[in-house]
Amino acid sequence: MAIRRISLLVVPVIMLLTLALVACSSPTPTPVPPTAVPTDVPTATPPPPTTVPTDVPIPTPIPPTSVPTDVPTATPVPTPSPEPTPNPFEGVRGIVDPTNLGWPREVEGLNGLVSIPSKPFRIITASVGHDEMTLALVPLERLVGVGSSTKNSTYSNVASLVQDITEISRDPETIVAQSPDVVVTSPFFSAEAIDALSRTGVPVVQTELKHDPEARINSILLMGYIFGEEQRALEFAKEVSDRHDALVAITSEASPRPRVLALTQYSDQLWVAGGNSTEGGVILAAGGINAAEEAGVEGNQTTSLEGVIAMNPEVIIIAQPIEFGAEEFRQSLLVNETLAELPAIKNQQVHVVESKHFTTLSYWNIRGAEDLARLLWPNEFPEPSTEPFSLAE
Amino acid sequence: MRSIGLATVREYRGMGVTSRLAIGLFVFALFVLTAALVSLSLGPVNISPSHVASIVLSPLGLDFVDFGRTEQLVIEQIRLPRIFVAALVGAALAVAGTTMQGLFRNPMADPGIIGVSAGGAVGAVVAIATGLTGLFFLALPAFAFLGATAASFLVYGIAAVGGRFSMATLLLAGVAVNAFLGAIVSAIIILLPNNEALREILFWLAGGLDSRSWEHVQIAAPLILLGVVITLAMARDLNLLMLGDDEARSMGVRVGFTRPLLLAAAALATGAAVAVSGIIAFVGLVTPHMLRLILGPDHRVLVPMSAAGGAVFVIVADTVARTIIQPAEFRVGILTAFVGAPFFILLLIKNRRQVYSL
Numbered sequence: 001m002a003i004r005r006i007s008l009l010v011v012p013v014i015m016l017l018t019l020a021l022v023a024c025s026s027p028t029p030t031p032v033p034p035t036a037v038p039t040d041v042p043t044a045t046p047p048p049p050t051t052v053p054t055d056v057p058i059p060t061p062i063p064p065t066s067v068p069t070d071v072p073t074a075t076p077v078p079t080p081s082p083e084p085t086p087n088p089f090e091g092v093r094g095i096v097d098p099t100n101l102g103w104p105r106e107v108e109g110l111n112g113l114v115s116i117p118s119k120p121f122r123i124i125t126a127s128v129g130h131d132e133m134t135l136a137l138v139p140l141e142r143l144v145g146v147g148s149s150t151k152n153s154t155y156s157n158v159a160s161l162v163q164d165i166t167e168i169s170r171d172p173e174t175i176v177a178q179s180p181d182v183v184v185t186s187p188f189f190s191a192e193a194i195d196a197l198s199r200t201g202v203p204v205v206q207t208e209l210k211h212d213p214e215a216r217i218n219s220i221l222l223m224g225y226i227f228g229e230e231q232r233a234l235e236f237a238k239e240v241s242d243r244h245d246a247l248v249a250i251t252s253e254a255s256p257r258p259r260v261l262a263l264t265q266y267s268d269q270l271w272v273a274g275g276n277s278t279e280g281g282v283i284l285a286a287g288g289i290n291a292a293e294e295a296g297v298e299g300n301q302t303t304s305l306e307g308v309i310a311m312n313p314e315v316i317i318i319a320q321p322i323e324f325g326a327e328e329f330r331q332s333l334l335v336n337e338t339l340a341e342l343p344a345i346k347n348q349q350v351h352v353v354e355s356k357h358f359t360t361l362s363y364w365n366i367r368g369a370e371d372l373a374r375l376l377w378p379n380e381f382p383e384p385s386t387e388p389f390s391l392a393e
Numbered sequence: 394m395r396s397i398g399l400a401t402v403r404e405y406r407g408m409g410v411t412s413r414l415a416i417g418l419f420v421f422a423l424f425v426l427t428a429a430l431v432s433l434s435l436g437p438v439n440i441s442p443s444h445v446a447s448i449v450l451s452p453l454g455l456d457f458v459d460f461g462r463t464e465q466l467v468i469e470q471i472r473l474p475r476i477f478v479a480a481l482v483g484a485a486l487a488v489a490g491t492t493m494q495g496l497f498r499n500p501m502a503d504p505g506i507i508g509v510s511a512g513g514a515v516g517a518v519v520a521i522a523t524g525l526t527g528l529f530f531l532a533l534p535a536f537a538f539l540g541a542t543a544a545s546f547l548v549y550g551i552a553a554v555g556g557r558f559s560m561a562t563l564l565l566a567g568v569a570v571n572a573f574l575g576a577i578v579s580a581i582i583i584l585l586p587n588n589e590a591l592r593e594i595l596f597w598l599a600g601g602l603d604s605r606s607w608e609h610v611q612i613a614a615p616l617i618l619l620g621v622v623i624t625l626a627m628a629r630d631l632n633l634l635m636l637g638d639d640e641a642r643s644m645g646v647r648v649g650f651t652r653p654l655l656l657a658a659a660a661l662a663t664g665a666a667v668a669v670s671g672i673i674a675f676v677g678l679v680t681p682h683m684l685r686l687i688l689g690p691d692h693r694v695l696v697p698m699s700a701a702g703g704a705v706f707v708i709v710a711d712t713v714a715r716t717i718i719q720p721a722e723f724r725v726g727i728l729t730a731f732v733g734a735p736f737f738i739l740l741l742i743k744n745r746r747q748v749y750s751l
């Protein structure tokens with residue numbers, strides 16, 4: 001009897017110990033497949049630290065003279081021009097030494113100084129906006145993990161591209177399992193998770209995406225620098241900048257500028273987008289006056305029906321996913337007797353717009369501005385906005 | 394000045410119940426009316442006081458200046474229902490708080506003890522997370538109310554044996570159920586896949602009265618008024634229960650009936666309040682406590698005065714919340730906690746020795 005009792009105790013203990021040993025000795029859950037390394041990359045082995053990179057071509061817009069004079073160049077032939085062309089990475093916030101186009105290189109993130117030892121081929125970013133930016137700068141196969149939101153077409157402008165990419169969560173373990181060479185995160189990524197990732201040796205750069213044109217270009221150049229894709233970053237920054245400028249060239253001349261209110265409703269909550277909001281930036285780029293900003297609202301704030309009346313919009317845009325009742329909300333506004341005297345209601349100027357073009361912090365919000373410009377100025381923009389942005393090859 | 398104030402309070406407490414009630418009701422009716430009128434006059438849409446008065450009096454045919462249709466709609470369809478909901482919620486929370494502090498004989502007791510707030514939170518979070526709030530607009534208050542009442546029944550069910558229970562067991566059951574329900578809310582928040590729903594939940598938990606309509610008044614008013622009326626009717630028994638169960642029984646109180654009934658009334662009122670406002674902190678704790686210091690511990694006076702005081706507190710807090718950063722809005726639940734918590738601490742420090750002497 002006693003032996004049986006002892007065995008009843010001992011057997012589970014042995015089983016537990018065995019399980020613990022198995023768990024400790026088991027390999028990394030997701031081993032890095034060697035085929036994941038892009039085929040067009042000469043080698044996955046990081047090159048030795050050099051001042052001038054051997055695997056990164058000097059960006060074409062930068063003539064050879066743009067390489068800093070204190071850096072030994074491969075061809076010491078004197079250039080005909082005495083004035084060097086300005087380095088396009090000079091002044092990009094976050095780049096510590098814009099003359100250093102080799103590896104390792106340092107960037108100043110929101111989380112401090114980060115050294116990236118070699119050109120990263122396995123990249124993870126932990127926000128939709130960063131994923132959208134990344135796919136414009138590097139080939140798809142270099143993005144080795146995305147969050148569920150990036151795969152969700154309600155929120156993401158690149159959802160169709162990333163369905164086959166491994167899904168990661170905020171748990172650092174899911175990120176480490178993908179053996180990333182670099183992780184770029186938003187300010188909303190927890191400091192603890194950044195610390196945990198950093199302790200595994202993964203360089204983590206926390207950067208903030210902002211909606212204004214200058215910050216947008218800065219983000220493209222900074223991320224291009226982080227990924228070692230300076231030339232592509234310069235090309236893409238030009239593409240984005242040109243597209244924005246082409247739009248603003250028309251919208252800034254159009255008049256009279258209508259008062260536009262970006263309004264959403266989730267449950268009982270009414271939200272407006274004021275100054276310094278993504279939607280607010282889109283409204284300004286499209287040539288409208290942000291009614292909420294004019295009323296003193298900063299950022300995204302809750303309001304009441306009375307607040308909407310006080311803001312007196314001529315156009316209301318609902319940048320809310322259809323799945324979250326955008327059309328029902330539009331209908332409720334149009335039939336609300338309290339709002340009947342508002343110009344936007346009287347003139348039936350209440351529009352449901354593609355929310356992911358208006359709320360993303362990536363360059364995709366230019367598409368939002370184009371969408372809105374077509375609503376506000378149909379004569380100036382007779383064609384629908386369908387032109388995609390280029391992707392990295 | 395302070396001695397005059399104390400003398401006035403002593404003099405007031407020395408009066409008969411009827412006199413105290415009459416004076417108190419008169420004073421608080423003035424407060425409620427003033428708060429409501431001020432609240433009615435303030436908002437993002439600028440409406441002059443004469444227009445406000447004229448709009449309010451127009452149903453009686455006493456309007457004296459012309460006003461715009463939009464002004465009338467703003468007053469009648471936006472501000473008035475919101476003020477009514479604020480008054481009802483304030484009254485419900487303060488009366489429920491008075492009941493809890495009396496039953497537990499503890500000035501730290503509030504309606505949340507019996508799990509009403511946490512239960513309401515679970516109901517609301519489930520409604521938001523499952524997307525039911527998008528299907529019909531009363532889903533949120535309905536689920537919050539169901540959650541609130543279910544939680545209070547659960548706490549009572551755990552504590553009661555054969556219809557009898559001790560307050561200590563009830564308190565412990567409340568602590569356990571609150572913790573469990575809090576964990577459910579946390580789990581849903583963590584597992585929620587979309588940011589919009591997450592934002593809705595966080596805002597609901599912070600308490601607010603924005604977008605309240607006459608439908609919300611219709612939902613909350615009968616339940617809250619029933620809870621308040623039951624508590625008023627049992628105010629004398631509540632006084633006697635504070636002396637202890639044996640003393641109360643010896644004076645004719647049916648303890649086994651009165652106490653659950655008072656708890657049910659508090660749960661009903663709080664559940665209805667939570668359903669239409671989310672979690673508004675400190676009203677149920679501060680209002681009765683503060684009024685007890687002024688009016689004394691007699692629940693025949695304290696219960697109706699708490700109802701009026703709570704109404705004033707929430708009307709004023711909501712007016713500040715919706716005007717302080719207008720046309721944007723602040724959350725009234727955050728504001729009541731910002732104001733209530735330091736005020737409560739101040740009261741505790743100033744009156745450490747004189748609280749609770751029946």
